[in-house]
Amino acid sequence: MNKSHEHIVIIGNGISGITTAREVRKKSSQPITVISAESDYFFSRTALMYVYMGHMKFEHIQPYEQFFWQKNNIGLVKALVTKVDTSVKEVQLDNGEPIPYDKLVIASGSKPNTFGWPGQQLKGVMGMYSKQDLEYLEACSPGCKHAVIVGGGLIGIEMAEMLHSRKIGVTFLVREAGFWGSVLPSAESEMINRHIREHHINLKVNTKLVEILADSNNNARAVVTDKGETIECQVVALTAGVTPNIAFLQGSGIELGKGVKVNPFLETNIRDVFAIGDCAEQHEAIDLRKQVEAVWYTGKIMGETLAQTLCGNRTAYDPGPWFNSAKFFDIEYQTYGWVWPTPRENEVQFYWEHPGGKKAIRIAYNKNTRTFLGINCFGIRMRHQFFDKVLREQLTVDTVLQNFEKANFDPELFTTYENDIRAAFQKNHSKLMTANGY
């Protein structure tokens, strides 16, 4: 156990900040203070939707009981950090005495993107990121008959599911030709389009927001699209991605770009100041990743990594093979490795879709070496450990398909499709059975 007395102050009680606090506490008894203006206790941001839908109460999305924090001696302060003064090593709050730090961790997360749309400041217009956003949506829901969602990504489809669960009509504006077209290849995107419509969401692809119209009380009353259509609504959800929440750091001397600039050790340009999670921006992108990664899993890995450094074991952020997951209404999505919307140089993609139209697999591999590059899975669960090994050891696509049964993570008794998938692969991608054993 590390006996250091250095005070670690963490700005933000999301997954990154809390992971840091927990991991430091496992190794060290030094004082830790976590500051958040958003909530008293850590909660799972990705689960906010389930509170609105009535699957859970807010208390259920808090992974630790309240006694946990005191028992583990992790100090919690509910305040908004207004300024960081790195010269005297303290953070200033909106509601109390400044808090001095020895080590400062910035884990302040994101805020929803807005692009200067006319009317974006009206009442009834919102993003969906924070607990306050959810409370605002809750406040706007009574009397809301119709809502318009702008932005066809992960938060947009979650909002569609949320609003639909309360029997509020939804029009979903998507700029691209299909849902999440910037990430998903067109076949998968088309599959999700169909599923969105199956849930009675009015999906409008290739459609942009032009402006939001107000009524006499400054409430949003309709949106106008670039197709010249005016859609009556009481709620407008702006879900076109997120951007680092770092305005309070302006003038602090900490180097800022899109986010807080960090090196691979998650260190900023100022000694003893670190940044992790959504708000951190790598100087250089790591493998094929983005410089700012606003993903639950990467936030968690950064928190674990930084805790090592804070406890004396300076460790670089090494997230390993990319993975992610989501759920689009009833269709689960998992991805391992890289599958781009269109194949890159020397890449081939193999796509299989179940005749029912709700399960699909896309595998990307190198056409010269046949190295497996990545997989998109829809409606079929896959084993993380299997693909982590495949990607780390750079095994071939043929090996993967030969051992495909081992990859399956669906519940017992489920129908399996390995043979169908292999047969489809063999038709056009041959060479399957010549591979070496796994």
Place this chain on the structure above:
Amino acid sequence: MDTKTHSLSLANPAPQNMNAMQKLSVAIGLTGLFIFALALFNVQLLFKTAWLYVAIIFILAGILIYSLSTYKKLPPGIQNNGVYFKSISAKGVWGWATGIVLTLLYVFLYWFPQYLGMGKEGNNNTGLVGFFDPLSYFLNGHAASQWFVYGVLYTMAIVGFGFKFLLKYRHNKYQQVRTISVMFFQLGFAFLIPEILTKLNPTIPYFSKDVKNMWPLNYYFFEDWHLKAMLEGGNLGMFILLFGLAMIFIISPVLTYFYGKRWYCSWVCGCGGLAETAGDPFRHLSSKKLNAWKFERWSIHTVLVLIVLTTIAVLYTFLGDPANKTWITKDEFTIGVVIFLSVVIAVIFIFKRKQLDKDVKYTLAALGIIVVGSILINFLSGQKNILFIDSNQLRSWYGFAIGAAFSGVIGVGFYPLMGSRVWCRFGCPMAAILGLQQKLFSRFRITTNGGQCISCGNCSTYCEMGIDVRAYAQKGENIVRSSCVGCGICAAVCPRGVLKLENGDEKDRFNPQAILIEKDKITLAG
């Protein structure tokens, strides 16, 4: 975001506008119940027999139509929208009312069956029990009892709400097969077969003919009247006795080794069957607090000690009675029990001492207390007098406090308030024994899928046994818990495909397979 916020909102967050078919189905079902109510208050109906079948058919049809009109129009998938907004499933007025009605039903069943119309001292049945006479004569050749009425209603609940569950989870084959299994075992093994066997063997005395209802869940299996009835029950009685013993000592340990305790608790057991079907809308109400887990350890093991000692005491008395011709003496019996349990404890200490979590330690302590208790019984007891208490009194107290009050009144009556597995979690001595084996000698586990958990909490919330599944999943650890009944709902409601119930090699059951860095074994308090 708490319930207060919702009650202040102008509109109900869960608009309950039922469609026409749902309204119709509720009307049909309530009409069936109303006919039962008329019978209960001794309203004389013409064509009484016909009305009985009409009532049964109406209730089942009501549930069927309601299920179809609720789920059939929705795309297959998780149907938990509004669970925490609805009065019935969120401890609102309807939840409390249902809890109170169920509780009262049990109070009358156990202690005041005469008010349900049970004829006392040879009198004819009246009221609700009398209403069921025709069906009872048809099935088993005797007049109905309150337990026959209860059996019919219980079976209807499992079959009817089982159908609802099948539709609700029609995208999930594990849930489908499991639910068909509990419906089959209730309808066939718990209800029809015992009734028909009774009719075919009219002269032999009563004993339980439900072969899957094993000791110690069936706490009276070894009571003297039951043993005598089986011994005097011809081939059938002998079969039930031997099969009952085989279940306890052979079938159950083997199946639990290969599949975990789920083979019984969520695939076969009648208590589990009701919890998984009629109880499904209440599964999320189980407490996930650490304190609830602490209480669980105490309560379930207290019941285990009580039932085993009571059974030993009762058998001891039985064996000591010269009127009973038995193979062993009471001393031999006590020595046998002490040796058997001591060997079990010794084996666990020798081979599994590294896996003794608190749950297991409590079970071992319970077994130790039983060993000491058995010895004390042998030395400090007279013939009928066990540790200065009449053994008959001991078992009648167990029957009252545990068999009736705990498993019935609280176990089912409190469904809408404490969740559907109150008995299974806090009381069932079977669950304690199977749990010990599941933890130490079984191939079953719930695998966590690498680092995919997002800590959302659906798994923990919908765990009927109150296991904080997320606490393990978010660390990338597999879930190996004594209390897990393997219903598979955590895996079903997980939005990211993180959980999978599996049987596999014992040696990598516990291994954390975290893809993230969190590989060191130091854990935090709580």
